[in-house]
């Protein structure tokens with residue numbers, strides 16, 4: 259196994275194999291089996307392009323061959339930062355074939371995050387795009403090459419604006435190498451190289467061990483910098499297979515990916531991997547706006563998709579508004595949509611009850627985490643359960659404990675900390691050279707339970723209701739922000755003496771971020787909120803981590819042990835917001 263990863267104890271691994279959870283297949287093996295069984299079926303729809311299973315597999319093999327020729331080897335880490343395009347699939351399946359590990363970055367990540375991912379994982383490769391959503395990702399590549407000496411394989415997929423490679427200007431096979439400085443190669447050129455070499459170039463390259471790590475996923479995090487979650491082929495495929503079954507996927511499934519593909523939810527719950535496993539079709543949505551998504555649902559006859567709560571609210575409001583207009587073509591035909599999954603953050607009961615009447619499909623709540631455990635409401639659960647709980651675990655072998663502050667189990671119905679272990683929940687974060695050992699000691703119990711940081715209540719029939727959170731994290735509409743990460747960036751400002759980042763309630767996103775800042779200088783010379791936000795952007799922090807609000811204050815309230823009392827800060831903020839809303843209303 260990759261050094262720095264914590265394996266399951268052998269007796270657990272044996273049990274999960276005996277139970278048929280771990281089947282000894284790799285992620286690329288799964289695709290290959292489907293490509294052999296039904297080569298001509300469409301696997302992925304991305305813009306104007308439709309790739310069959312055979313084509314997707316062939317492209318992955320060409321890329322793998324080219325990378326192998328260029329020296330990429332099993333166990334090597336490659337940071338992958340791509341938008342929702344078919345190339346995402348091609349790239350990760352190529353890496354799976356080689357046993358090289360994708361490290362999943364989001365398109366919104368900037369140089370602070372990318373540099374951390376590359377250096378902390380010792381990545382030798384970085385795959386990104388050209389211009390996307392108004393930002394030129396080649397700038398990130400240039401920065402990474404300068405700051406990450408191990409990087410040898412920099413690949414740019416497409417160079418045009420919001421590039422759909424192959425169709426965008428300058429992105430074709432002819433894109434000249436001189437367009438790509440810092441030793442980068444275009445994905446098209448790389449694929450062409452592998453195609454020439456042919457699949458035979460991989461003849462001597464063994465398939466990776468299914469028990470080994472397939473990729474590194476990012477944790478939402480609550481401390482300093484994001485941690486990396488090592489998932490094996492065996493454990494991940496189990497969660498994909500079981501999820502596909504729970505969600506009723508089959509060859510007729512048309513699954514639309516709206517959320518960024520790098521997230522665990524749209525990837526595997528059941529996500530695009532589940533749809534491919536079931537022999538269905540994946541439709542990639544470049545944007546999540548109701549207008550574009552509804553049109554795509556109607557055009558491709560989408561049957562299932564997954565959203566975070568703010569997007570679900572946006573879709574509900576848009577569909578209602580379109581109906582209210584009364585024009586027959588104001589709302590595209592959403593009749594093919596059978597299931598809308600909502601997860602990543604708490605979906606209010608009130609909103610949940612609107613899904614069936616407004617969108618005409620079933621709601622499925624999903625409460626999961628990239629570390630493993632995923633809970634689903636079942637499709638045949640009564641409406642009440644689907645609207646008021648966040649579901650129950652995938653597996654009979656998921657072990658769930660709800661405990662008090664002293665790790666003592668609490669009775670059903672009582673809120674407590676959620677701990678879990680099982681056949682697809684990690685036993686430790688990736689810890690090369692012991693980098694995450696201290697964090698692992700805190701995040702896992704000695705007997706291997708992961709401390710999720712979530713506060714839940716369990717119903718008598720084993721469903722979980724999320725009540726809150728004990729971890730120092732902000733859940734901004736499904737995007738997770740570790741308070742400490744942002745605080746450390748603020749503390750790097752020469753005029754900042756202390757900083758504390760907390761969540762503030764928000765009707766739309768659920769939570770937004772507020773940074774309380776104690777300046778070094780007197781208050782009237784303190785940096786402005788605008789200046790501090792610009793400072794954070796300048797440090798290369800992803801946009802979703804930039805605080806929505808900055809409060810300059812003279813000192814922080816403290817707990818009796820002298821720590822900053824975030825609870826009091828949140829309370830003060832809430833009171834302030836309420837007072838402001840009151841005075842605006844009067």
Ligand code: OOB
Pocket residue numbers: 477478522523527600601602603604605623624625626627628629632648710712724727733736738
């Ligand atoms: C998903 O994964 P992550 O790793 O981005 O975030 C996990 C955390 C959970 O620990 C919990 O705090 C929160 O996100 N969360 C929810 C939730 N689903 C996730 N909180 C309340 N209600 C829900 N339904 O977010 C994720 C991974 C796989 C499937 C779905 C979501």
